[in-house]
Amino acid sequence: MTTPLLQGFPPVVDDAARLLILGSFPSVQSLAARQYYANPRNAFWPMMAGLFGFDEGLAYESRLAALQSHGIALWDVVNKCRRAGSADARIAQKGLVVNDFNWLFDRYRGITTVCFNGQRAATLFRRLAPVDRPMTCHLLPSSSPARAMRAGDKLAAWRVIVQS
Numbered sequence: 001m002t003t004p005l006l007q008g009f010p011p012v013v014d015d016a017a018r019l020l021i022l023g024s025f026p027s028v029q030s031l032a033a034r035q036y037y038a039n040p041r042n043a044f045w046p047m048m049a050g051l052f053g054f055d056e057g058l059a060y061e062s063r064l065a066a067l068q069s070h071g072i073a074l075w076d077v078v079n080k081c082r083r084a085g086s087a088d089a090r091i092a093q094k095g096l097v098v099n100d101f102n103w104l105f106d107r108y109r110g111i112t113t114v115c116f117n118g119q120r121a122a123t124l125f126r127r128l129a130p131v132d133r134p135m136t137c138h139l140l141p142s143s144s145p146a147r148a149m150r151a152g153d154k155l156a157a158w159r160v161i162v163q164s
Contacts, residue, residue: 003082005095006031011104012064013073019113019164020104024121025078025091027144035060036074041145044117047158048072072161073111075099077124091120098129105131113164118142136164 008025023036030038037044045063049056054066067074080097105111113136116122122139138161141154 003084005080005082008076008079008099009034009036011073011075011099012036012068013075013104013108013111014068015108016068016071016110017073017108018071018110019115019161020073020075020111021115021117021161022121022125023074023076023117024124025076025081025083036064037143039145042143043145043151043154044143046151047143047155050155051158051162071110073108075104077121077129096128098124101125101129101131105133105135112136113138115140115161115164118144138164 006025013020026036027039027042030036032038045056048054048063048067052066052070054063056063058066064074077098078091078096079099080095081091082095083091114125115138116125117140119139119142122137140160141149141157143154143158
């Protein structure tokens with residue numbers, strides 16, 4: 001049986017964006033909820049709330065607005081893929097389609113920094129999504145619950161997005 005072709009989300013971005021946080025592809029829970037980082041065990045929203053001073057319990061749209069008010073955009077490297085489960089390692093290379101980053105960076109010229117949410121996002125981006133302009137890039141520890149790291153250590157590494 002073939003796994004179905006999964007479709008990712010559009011970018012969360014506006015003209016004030018200066019920094020793009022890139023994941024690899026939404027988890028099963030995120031796809032079902034139609035929300036970035038919907039797994040309640042994912043550290044992303046608690047970290048963002050701590051870094052930018054908003055309530056992590058806000059409605060999803062309000063959390064997105066809080067990030068955007070700080071010049072933060074969200075997207076994933078992969079637009080379409082086949083994957084069984086949520087693990088990045090299960091993303092099938094055959095039929096994988098990456099998002100159009102040259103379009104994004106041409107349209108939103110204020111984005112000068114890319115922060116990768118985990119090694120897989122960085123690897124996929126560097127291998128499959130070459131861009132035609134220089135960017136400052138930071139590899140951050142994955143916010144996924146599958147990546148064991150103390151919460152305080154993750155948060156310390158993610159502080160770079162406030163400083164960028």
